Amino acid sequence: xxxxxxxxxxxxxxxxxxxxxxxxxxxxxxxxxxxxxxxxxxxxxxxxxxxxxxxxxxxxxxxxxxxxxxxxxxxxxxxxxxxxxxxxxxxxxxxxxxxxxxxxxxxxxxxxxxxxxxxxxxxxxxxxxxxxxxxxxxxxxxxxxxxxxxxxxxxxxxxxxxxxxxxxxxxxxxxxxxxxxxxxxxxxxxxxxxxxxxxxxxxxxxxxxxxxxxxxxxxxxxxxxxxxxxxxxxxxxxxxxxxxxxxxxxxxxxxxxxxxxxxxxxxxxxxxxxxxxxxxxxxxxxxxxxxxxxxxxxxxxxxxxxxxxxxxxxxxxxxxxxxxxxxxxxxxxxxxxxxxxxxxxxxxxxxxxxxx
Amino acid sequence: xxxxxxxxxxxxxxxxxxxxxxxxxxxxxxxxxxxxxxxxxxxxxxxxxxxxxxxxxxxxxxxxxxxxxxxxxxxxxxxxxxxxxxxxxxxxxxxxxxxxxxxxxxxxxxxxxxxxxxxxxxxxxxxxxxxxxxxxxxxxxxxxxxxxxxxxxxxxxxxxxxxxxxxxxxxxxxxxxxxxxxxxxxxxxxxxxxxxxxxxxxxxxxxxxxxxxxxxxxxxxxxxxxxxxxxxxxxxxxxxxxxxxxxxxxxxxxxxxxxxxxxxxxxxxxxxxxxxxxxxxxxxxxxxxxxxxxxxxxxxxxxxxxxxxxxxxxxxxxxxxxxxxxxxxxxxxxxxxxxxxxxxxxxxxxxxxxxxxxxxxxxxxxxxxxxxxxxxxxxxxxxxxxx
Ligand SMILES: Nc1ncnc2c1ncn2[C@@H]1O[C@H](COP(=O)(O)OP(=O)(O)O)[C@@H](O)[C@H]1O
Ligand code: SF4
Ligand code: SF4
Ligand SMILES: [Mg+2]
Numbered sequence: 001x002x003x004x005x006x007x008x009x010x011x012x013x014x015x016x017x018x019x020x021x022x023x024x025x026x027x028x029x030x031x032x033x034x035x036x037x038x039x040x041x042x043x044x045x046x047x048x049x050x051x052x053x054x055x056x057x058x059x060x061x062x063x064x065x066x067x068x069x070x071x072x073x074x075x076x077x078x079x080x081x082x083x084x085x086x087x088x089x090x091x092x093x094x095x096x097x098x099x100x101x102x103x104x105x106x107x108x109x110x111x112x113x114x115x116x117x118x119x120x121x122x123x124x125x126x127x128x129x130x131x132x133x134x135x136x137x138x139x140x141x142x143x144x145x146x147x148x149x150x151x152x153x154x155x156x157x158x159x160x161x162x163x164x165x166x167x168x169x170x171x172x173x174x175x176x177x178x179x180x181x182x183x184x185x186x187x188x189x190x191x192x193x194x195x196x197x198x199x200x201x202x203x204x205x206x207x208x209x210x211x212x213x214x215x216x217x218x219x220x221x222x223x224x225x226x227x228x229x230x231x232x233x234x235x236x237x238x239x240x241x242x243x244x245x246x247x248x249x250x251x252x253x254x255x256x257x258x259x260x261x262x263x264x265x266x267x268x269x270x271x272x273x274x275x276x277x278x279x280x281x282x283x284x285x286x287x288x289x290x291x292x293x294x295x296x297x298x299x300x301x302x303x304x305x306x307x308x309x310x311x312x313x314x315x316x317x318x319x320x321x322x323x324x325x326x327x328x329x330x331x332x333x334x335x336x337x338x339x340x341x342x343x344x345x346x347x348x349x350x351x352x353x354x355x356x
Numbered sequence: 357x358x359x360x361x362x363x364x365x366x367x368x369x370x371x372x373x374x375x376x377x378x379x380x381x382x383x384x385x386x387x388x389x390x391x392x393x394x395x396x397x398x399x400x401x402x403x404x405x406x407x408x409x410x411x412x413x414x415x416x417x418x419x420x421x422x423x424x425x426x427x428x429x430x431x432x433x434x435x436x437x438x439x440x441x442x443x444x445x446x447x448x449x450x451x452x453x454x455x456x457x458x459x460x461x462x463x464x465x466x467x468x469x470x471x472x473x474x475x476x477x478x479x480x481x482x483x484x485x486x487x488x489x490x491x492x493x494x495x496x497x498x499x500x501x502x503x504x505x506x507x508x509x510x511x512x513x514x515x516x517x518x519x520x521x522x523x524x525x526x527x528x529x530x531x532x533x534x535x536x537x538x539x540x541x542x543x544x545x546x547x548x549x550x551x552x553x554x555x556x557x558x559x560x561x562x563x564x565x566x567x568x569x570x571x572x573x574x575x576x577x578x579x580x581x582x583x584x585x586x587x588x589x590x591x592x593x594x595x596x597x598x599x600x601x602x603x604x605x606x607x608x609x610x611x612x613x614x615x616x617x618x619x620x621x622x623x624x625x626x627x628x629x630x631x632x633x634x635x636x637x638x639x640x641x642x643x644x645x646x647x648x649x650x651x652x653x654x655x656x657x658x659x660x661x662x663x664x665x666x667x668x669x670x671x672x673x674x675x676x677x678x679x680x681x682x683x684x685x686x687x688x689x690x691x692x693x694x695x696x697x698x699x700x701x702x703x704x705x706x707x708x709x710x711x712x713x714x715x716x717x718x719x720x721x722x723x724x725x726x727x728x729x730x731x732x733x734x735x736x737x738x739x740x741x742x743x
Contacts (some may be wrong), residue, residue, distance in 0.1 A: 075544040182632045212400035212571065217615035217626035224625070239545060246617035246626070265621060283549040284619055285574025289601055297549045300516050 025201060025233050026064035026087070030096035033057040033082050037305065054304050056082040058257045059096070061331070066200075069227070069234040071244040071265075073280070074254030077304050080237045083254075084205040087235060088122045100201065118148045121194035125206035127186035131178040137164075137189055138174030144196040163192040168222060184215035191222065195230070203235045208243065220246060241284055245269060253277050256304055256312040259331055263340040273334045273342045273352060275317045311345065319346040360431055361388035362532050362565045363412065367425035368435075370407055370416065370589075372636075379636040382407055383589040384425065386663075389533065394556065394566040396580030396597065398573055400633055403586040405569045409535045411435070412567070413450055414442035430532060448478045451526030451564065453555065455538040457518035460525060461510040467494075467521050468506025471528055478529035493524040496561075497554050516547035523555055527562050534559055537569040552579055573616055577601050585609050588633055588644035595669025605671045607649045643674065651675060 038044060038051040057079040064070040072080050085091040087098055089105060098105040101119060103112045121144075124130045131140060141160045145151055151159055161171035167188040178186055187207060194202055207223070208216040220243065226232060238244050244251055245265055252262045253274065261274035272278050282294040299316035302308055311329050314320040329343040335350055346352045370382035382404045389395045397405045410416050412427055414434070427435040434445060446452070454460060462470060471490035475481055481489065487506070494502035497520040510518055519539065526534050539555060540548040556579055559566045568579055576583050577597060584594040585606065593606040604610045614627025631648045634640060640647055646656040655674050663670035664677055674680065 075546060184632060213573070214400065214612055214615045214629040215632065217617075217628040218630075220617070221625050221628055240617075241545070242617040242619050245619065245621040269619065269621065279546055281619075283546045285549070285572065285578050287574045287577050287601070287616055287618065288620075289577050289598055296553065297546045300514050300547055301544060 023066045024063050025066045025101055026070075026235070027099040028063070028083075028087065028096070029061045029098075031057055031060045031083065031086060031093055031098065032095040033079075033086055033091070034094050052305050055257050055307070056304070057086070060254075060257075060259055061096075062252055062259070062262060064201075064233055064235060065249075066233055067227070067231050068249040069236050069247050071236040071238065071248035071251045072254055073238055073241055073244045073251060075239060075301055077256065077301055078254040079257040080239075080254060081205050082257075084122065084203050084235065084237050088120055088203050089117070090122070114148075118150075118197045119199050120201045120203070121197065121199040123187075123190050123194050123202060123204040123207045125209050127183055127190050127210065130190055131186060131193075133178055135177070136174065137176055137178065137181075140178070140189065141174065141193055141196050144193060148197050150197065159196070163196055166195065166226070167192045168218075182215075183211050184218055187211065187215075187219050188222065191219075191226070195226070199232070201233045201235070203237075205237045206239070207236075209238065209240070216243070223247070241280055253280065256301065256307050258312065259341075259343065260313065261340060261342045261344075262331065263337075267337060267339045271337045271340065273337060273340045273347050274344050275319055275346070275352070276313050279316070311343075319344075319351060321345075359391050361428075362391050362393075362430060363389040363567070364428040365408075365412070365425070366428075368408065368411060368422065368427065369424035370404075370411055370420055371423040372420050376637070380423075380639075381420070381589050381636055382411070383639075385586075385589075385591050386425075387584055387591065387594055389565045389567060391532075392560070392563060392565060393582065394559070394568055394580045396576035396583040397567060397569045397586060398571065398576050398583055399586035400571060402633060404589040405571075405586055406537050407589075408586070409537050409567065409569050413446055413452055413535055414439070415446075444478075447474060448529050449531050449533065451529070451531040451534040453519070453522050453526050453534060453536040453539045455541045457515065457522045458510065460522045461518065463510050466507050466509055467513075468508075471506075471521075471525055474525060474528045489528070490524075493528060494521070497521070497524045497558060498550075499524075515543055516551060519543065519551050520554060523551075523558055527558050527564065530562055531564055533567065534564045535567045535569070538571070539568075540575060541570070541572070548575075555579075573601070573612065585612070588639055589636075590644055591663070591670075591672060592645065593669060593671045593673075594663070595667070595671075599667065599669050605666050605669060605676065606645075606673050607651050607675070608645045611648075643672075 033056050035054045035056055036051070037054050039049045043049050044051065060083060062070065072083060074080050082091070086093045092106070100116055103116045138160050141163050142156050145156050145159060160174055164171050164173055169185065169188055169192070178189065181189065204223070208219050211219060223234070224247070227234065234247070236244065236247050248265050250262065250264050251268045253260045253276065255276050260276045261268065261272070268277065269281070272281055279297055283297045286292060302312070302315065308315050310326045311317070311320070311324045314324045317324065323345050327345070329345050329348065331341045331343045332348065334340040334342045334347050336353070344352070366386050367384045368382055368386070369380060369384050372379045372381055385408065387395070397408060399405050407416070407420070411422055414437070416422065422435055426433055429445065429449060434442065437445070452460065461467070468487070468490060471493065472483070472486040475486040475489050490506065491502045494505065499505055499517060499520055510521070513521065536555060540551050543551060552575055555566070568576070570576060580597045582595060583597045583600045585592045585600065585608065587608050592608045593600060593604065600609060601613065604613050608629070611627055611629035615629065617626060629648055634644065640657070642658050643649070643652070643656040643661055646652040649656065661672045661674045661677070663672050666676050
């Protein structure tokens with residue numbers, strides 16, 4: 001073993017100290033991010049077009065404990081990828097704060113931030129696009145080790161071989177180029193690259209959405225094994241509720257850039273409270289052919305440039321009333337099932353359970 | 357008296373000539389679709405699902421060609437028809453729905469014009485009657501205020517609404533068969549469920565059979581009457597959907613079903629099939645699944661299994677050979693699950709001998725890794741991209 005010691009120590013330390021086991025690693029508060037998607041200035045001036053702002057993420061708060069998997073699930077335009085990019089620092093936030101391992105993003109000393117960058121990595125959806133096609137795989141894996149000044153020469157080569165084996169590839173595979181691998185193998189390479197700098201925290205944006213189901217199973221199993229071995233913390237992003245259920249300890253459901261519900265996986269599936277969560281669960285195909293009763297899903301996601309007033313879900317919600325159209329609900333523990341944090345007036349008023 | 361099948365495919369073989377020799381992408385598959393039946397065709401990308409579909413509708417991209425076998429629609433052979441005869445069949449007798457609605461819709465014409473033209477060409481209705489039928493169809497697929505939407509262009513609709521229009525268009529001439537290739541793959545989860553329901557209802561109400569091609573076993577379980585599981589250009593297993601889903605027989609289907617994360621959660625590990633589907637130029641002799649199969653034995657590496665009858669299904673696997681003794685204990689029962697699990701996972705696929713080269717004769721390098729290598733026809737390659 002070469003450089004995995006600090007992981008082993010971290011795992012051992014956590015095992016010895018129960019208090020540390022539920023320590024918060026990531027705290028995101030009131031995060032928001034907008035995009036200006038206006039037509040060019042001249043068109044606006046000449047044709048009287050208006051400035052257009054997309055609120056991709058609004059007032060999103062959550063925490064992630066060390067060693068857990070927190071998942072964000074949502075449909076297109078829900079802001080999942082934007083949150084991922086802002087959290088790893090690929091894109092600045094417009095508002096709110098992100099604290100990771102005690103360091104506030106955008107504020108800490110450059111030394112802290114550099115240390116943080118090493119401890120935090122991202123895995124993307126498209127393993128085809130995210131690897132440099134002209135670089136040999138061993139170079140791709142050695143690059144982060146070199147960039148963070150972690151090791152030199154011979155140790156680095158040993159570490160690359162170790163990384164390849166950790167993700168189920170052969171050390172010989174280091175001599176090949178990315179195009180020589182299948183989609184699943186490329187995602188393994190991306191995971192190995194992410195692990196190269198010994199991160200504690202991985203942000204995974206739809207890591208298996210481009211893969212076939214049997215290959216997806218390989219990657220999900222690998223991610224779980226690595227988490228157990230290395231004590232990794234995951235922010236796992238997906239549109240697939242069943243995948244999220246398989247991976248996550250806790251799940252946040254996003255709708256048009258806001259959190260609709262946050263709950264432990266168990267609770268989200270056994271006692272979903274937000275009407276949108278229920279709709280998503282009803283939309284899941286019944287692979288078991290169990291014949292479970294479901295309410296047909298209706299409507300589509302509105303244009304995020306011009307979201308509905310009040311609760312953004314109101315045009316599709318069977319429980320919507322005048323308050324819903326006027327006033328935006330805040331995330332709060334649900335009556336009866338306080339493990340579910342829910343942003344819904346009907347739930348707060350107890351109307352959701354009467355109706356059912 | 358029982359009506360014959362709407363579609364009958366016999367020993368269909370599709371080949372691609374390349375600089376390095378001929379690749380067999382579909383290797384002798386046979387199946388029928390009965391009147392009113394929904395046949396699901398499921399498999400991983402590159403298994404040959406879309407190629408089977410494009411062969412039936414006569415839209416195989418050259419240089420791909422049907423090298424053997426026959427396709428019959430309502431008893432009439434259609435695989436050898438001239439292009440214009442096939443074009444008529446495509447609008448009139450076979451409707452199509454693709455992943456991307458813009459494959460079927462012309463962005464320059466209003467949806468009203470596209471619908472009424474199809475109706476007038478194929479049904480010979482007058483202007484007025486065609487317009488009324490177009491409005492009726494749009495209303496049926498759940499487009500509100502259909503009469504006012506006739507003048508709208510495709511880009512003025514959301515993705516889900518566009519796919520509704522495509523379904524209306526596919527059924528406009530009252531076809532006997534609809535070939536739907538990944539019709540919901542590009543849509544959001546909550547829209548997918550709606551589109552699948554509409555497709556199913558419309559085909560039922562208009563008396564069309566459906567060939568539903570998808571990589572999503574959930575969609576199949578919800579929609580199909582029977583399902584064909586494809587692997588490496590062959591049918592591994594075909595049978596009633598509840599049998600295939602609840603009691604898969606072919607080791608590949610068993611692996612596939614075990615790999616799907618379940619809504620109920622709980623399982624610590626997913627069953628994983630080691631390795632990846634072979635590339636077209638590296639399909640092993642015997643059973644195409646043998647290098648990945650935990651049950652493989654000597655015979656599997658030598659001789660290709662034909663379809664064996666198991667209850668109402670046909671399974672292309674030597675484990676079900678009625679002439680062989682003894683009958684194997686497969687699929688594994690609950691209590692030896694542990695054993696099988698290890699076997700599924702210890703296999704390491706051999707390194708890819710020569711992974712990089714382009715496949716098509718026209719020199720288009722579509723393909724790189726083993727998994728993708730199958731998707732050579734551009735149709736599959738372009739259409740089966742996940743959102
Ligand atoms: N670079 C960008 N420029 C303009 N709009 C963007 C950009 N990135 C994302 N958006 C918009 O922000 C919203 C959320 O996007 P995203 O985070 O990618 O959602 P998801 O990943 O859940 O599909 C969408 O409406 C999207 O169109
Ligand atoms: S706040 Fe109102 S509209 Fe929004 S989800 Fe709750 S009941 Fe429905
Ligand atoms: S024929 Fe042999 S290798 Fe093929 S699936 Fe059956 S047991 Fe496995
Ligand atoms: Mg995204």
